[in-house]
Amino acid sequence: MRRFSSGVASRPPPSIPEFTPLTTPPLSWLLILGALTAFAPMSIDMYLPSLPMIAGEFGASAAAAQFTLSAFFIGLAIGQTIHGPLADRYGRKPPLYAGLALYVAASVGCAFAPDIVTLTGLRFVQALGGCAGVVIARAVVRDRFDAHTSARVYSLLMLVMGLAPILAPFIGGWVLLLAGWRVIFIILALFGLACLWAIWRYLPETRPAGPVPATRIAGVLRVYGELLRDRSLLGYTLSGGFAQAGMFAYITGSPHVFIELHGVSAQNYGWLFGLNALGLIAGSQYNRRLLSRHSADAILRRANRTTVLLGLALLVVAVSGWGGLPGLLLPLFGYLVTLGFTAPNAMANALAHQGARAGSASALIGALQFVLATGSSALVGLLGGDSALPMAVVIAGCGLLAYGAHRILVGAGLH
The missing domain is CATH 1.20.1250.20 (MFS general substrate transporter like domains)
Incomplete structure (x- = not known):
């Protein structure tokens, strides 16, 4: 097996061409x-x-x-x-x-x-x-x-x-x-x-021309270490990851809240779940229109602020009981709509400057976001209780952390 003495080879494989960025996806x-x-x-x-x-x-x-x-x-x-x-x-x-x-x-x-x-x-x-x-x-x-x-x-x-x-x-x-x-x-x-x-x-093959990373464990770990020290990548990853973790808290907690606490039938729960999924779709497709007039980062900043407000509104409803089930559904629907703006723009900015490391960066983003999603789901279960409060606390917390990650790691201007 070929070994590498350092993290990269001297030149890329000759079969990999240079690409001009596309503006319209086939x-x-x-x-x-x-x-x-x-x-x-x-x-x-x-x-x-x-x-x-x-x-x-x-x-x-x-x-x-x-x-x-x-x-x-x-x-x-x-x-x-x-x-x-x-x-x-x-x-x-x-x-x-x-x-x-x-x-x-x-x-x-x-x-x-x-x-x-x-x-x-x-x-x-x-x-x-x-x-x-x-x-x-x-x-x-x-x-x-x-x-x-x-x-x-x-x-x-x-x-x-x-x-x-x-x-x-x-x-x-x-x-x-x-x-x-x-x-x-x-x-x-x-x-x-x-x-x-x-x-x-x-x-076609799309890997850009450039130095070829090693596949030895030490080289792979070095690349992951460099990516974790990239404030911009980490900020966008955590911002999108915490926002998506809030969605997984909803997925985990909503059957108990809707069916057991509010008496929604299993069939009607499916309709409510589907309605919220349509909100996610609607947000992501309207995001495409906004991108013709605004940058991805500008949209992400506004979406993060909206996520915080909706998470806090959900928390207030869960604590006070105001509005019953409809009172819970409105901020939950809004949260999933904003996720349609948060997720694609965070991902695009996180990978924007990774070049030939895009595969490793994509893997790291996926792994980190999976860990955050698993943690939020587990936390809803650990908090337990016979109310919507555990789900609401985790969702509100995820919204605040998504905003904070972007504000601290990206908002500082260190890209």
């Missing part, structure tokens, strides 16, 4: 990048309705079935830190091929899993492969678009994040009813194969 690229972004939400949300049936078939507890989901989250966090450096070293497409091939194989394995332990392990492997799409899609956007256009593209990709919680459980529920839970994983495997073909056929 439709084929948008479809492929949207599909790559969908790997995580499809693999999570599509099989959620199957958890009780999986537990029953394998004679496992509900907690054991739920751990198949936790294993997927763990695989997402670990896999991103692996695929990022590989994408910087070998180009964007080879790790995509390897990751999606692993995803397809693990999905087929899940479909034929003989017991809950095997299924849990294969879900971990499935996430290790599938997260290549999530990491590298962000890096490809950074490779070919400037920060302003990148924010518009990320806004389009937010459509996937908003539609997945609406469509994937619906599709998964019908597949479960008509064909059983194992067929869901066959469908996911076919989706992975379709993406592999589309990448081979339509997506």
Whole structure:
């Protein structure tokens, strides 16, 4: 195996060309990048309705079935830190091929899993492969678009994040009813194969020319250390990450608050959840229009201030009980709308100056945001209680931290 004496090689591979930033994304690229972004939400949300049936078939507890989901989250966090450096070293497409091939194989394995332990392990492997799409899609956007256009593209990709919680459980529920839970994983495997073909056929290599990072552990850790010392990247990452962590606090706490405390039926909860997801979509698409007149950073600053106000309004309602369920729904809806402005603009600015390190930077951003989301979800559970206050406290806190991260690390003018 070739070894490197330092963190970079002397020159880039000759097959990697120089690129002029694009101002209009090709439709084929948008479809492929949207599909790559969908790997995580499809693999999570599509099989959620199957958890009780999986537990029953394998004679496992509900907690054991739920751990198949936790294993997927763990695989997402670990896999991103692996695929990022590989994408910087070998180009964007080879790790995509390897990751999606692993995803397809693990999905087929899940479909034929003989017991809950095997299924849990294969879900971990499935996430290790599938997260290549999530990491590298962000890096490809950074490779070919400037920060302003990148924010518009990320806004389009937010459509996937908003539609997945609406469509994937619906599709998964019908597949479960008509064909059983194992067929869901066959469908996911076919989706992975379709993406592999589309990448081979339509997506060119986009890694920019420049020094090639090493793949030795010391070199990879050095790159991650440099990224963590980048105030601008860290500020934008934490700003977007804390805002998204508030959304995960809502996802964790809302079933208890809506169904158990306010008597909303499971069916109507789905409608409320979908309505809030549409708010996220609407915000992200209006963000694209605003970007024609304002910079991504200016929009992000205003969105962060609005997030703080909505989080505090939610907290006041939770403490006072004013307005009942509608009083809670209004600031929650507003919070998710503002996330449509926060997430794409934070991501675009975080990756704007990373160049050939975009793969590693994308991986670090994904891992940090996953940690924040996991922490906020866990905190809602730990606070417990028979009120909306735990959820509201965490959401309000996330809004304040998102604003503070941007204000302290980016607002100081150190880019």
